[in-house]
Amino acid sequence: MTKYKIPTLESGITILAGVQTWIPTATGVKGLITVPFGILESNQRRDCWRIHLQAAQINIENAELDVLSDRFVLTPDQIADSVATAYNTARWQSAKTEKTLP
Numbered sequence: 001m002t003k004y005k006i007p008t009l010e011s012g013i014t015i016l017a018g019v020q021t022w023i024p025t026a027t028g029v030k031g032l033i034t035v036p037f038g039i040l041e042s043n044q045r046r047d048c049w050r051i052h053l054q055a056a057q058i059n060i061e062n063a064e065l066d067v068l069s070d071r072f073v074l075t076p077d078q079i080a081d082s083v084a085t086a087y088n089t090a091r092w093q094s095a096k097t098e099k100t101l102p
Contacts, residue, residue: 036076045069052083060095 015035016022022034038049046069053060060068074082 022085023032039073040076042082045072045074045079052080056083056087058083058087 016032022032024032046065049065049068053065072079072082
């Protein structure tokens with residue numbers, strides 16, 4: 001009787017990202033799953049940028065908002081993080097400038 005050893009899994013998760021959906025082959029790696037990460041349409045990204053910028057009390061022109069939503073294809077969380085980073089950076093730069101004034 002042949003005994004088969006069941007392989008043990010290493011702890012941890014690895015995420016592979018790509019533009020196209022991965023199609024498994026019969027001879028390829030086993031046990032992978034595809035997890036779709038939704039990409040917003042341009043108008044949805046624009047709304048998301050607008051909401052987060054308004055919440056941070058950052059005012060920009062509509063044309064600039066269009067450029068942001070068209071140029072940066074980000075998830076809602078990435079947009080929120082970008083706005084928070086911009087807000088905090090501006091505050092930090094403002095604080096540094098105020099300290100250096102005579």
